[in-house]
Amino acid sequence: MSYDVQIQLIAGNEDIELPRKMSELASGFDLYAAVTEELVLHPGERQLVPTGIAIAMPGGLEAQIRPRSGLAFKHGITCLNTPGTIDADYRGEIKVLLINLGQEPFTIKRNERIAQMVFQIVPEVNLSRVDELSETVRGAGGFGHTGTK
Numbered sequence: 739m740s741y742d743v744q745i746q747l748i749a750g751n752e753d754i755e756l757p758r759k760m761s762e763l764a765s766g767f768d769l770y771a772a773v774t775e776e777l778v779l780h781p782g783e784r785q786l787v788p789t790g791i792a793i794a795m796p797g798g799l800e801a802q803i804r805p806r807s808g809l810a811f812k813h814g815i816t817c818l819n820t821p822g823t824i825d826a827d828y829r830g831e832i833k834v835l836l837i838n839l840g841q842e843p844f845t846i847k848r849n850e851r852i853a854q855m856v857f858q859i860v861p862e863v864n865l866s867r868v869d870e871l872s873e874t875v876r877g878a879g880g881f882g883h884t885g886t887k
């Protein structure tokens with residue numbers, strides 16, 4: 739199944755790379771930082787990083803903003819709200835909420851790849867309120883209820 743998604747480069751960001759899959763079967767389109775020149779993220783600091791793009795996707799899809807494992811592993815840079823949710827009706831600039839969980843300041847330069855965007859199908863769900871829920875073996879057990887082995 740394929741879907742058409744429109745991308746707009748926000749004015750002033752004509753030099754920003756469009757989101758790109760870095761291999762043929764990659765799940766994610768990498769997103770590029772649209773910071774003015776560079777941005778320094780100090781240890782423990784979080785910042786909303788602009789991407790310079792806005793998108794329009796068909797209803798029934800969402801986009802998830804996920805961290806890049808290389809940045810997380812090498813520098814402790816991750817998305818604070820992972821996965822970030824881009825609603826199908828959102829037309830604003832996509833932003834990436836990065837946090838530095840490492841021990842060193844991390845510098846993000848313009849047009850560096852900072853995160854990835856994965857599209858997902860969102861099923862239509864109708865919620866209905868009831869007084870009793872159907873029974874299951876698990877019941878209310880959770881949070882480690884089944885043990886560790």
Ligand SMILES: O=c1ccn([C@H]2C[C@H](O)[C@@H](COP(=O)(O)OP(=O)(O)OP(=O)(O)O)O2)c(=O)[nH]1
Pocket residue numbers: 803819821822823824825826828831832833834835
């Ligand atoms: O990492 C993210 C997460 C969200 N958004 C944008 C798109 C999304 O559609 C909108 C709202 O996101 P969300 O629903 O997660 O935030 P909220 O705190 O519930 O805000 P709102 O009340 O605007 O829905 O913000 C981003 O650009 N990046």
Ligand SMILES: [Mg+2]
Pocket residue numbers: none
């Ligand atoms: Mg919301």
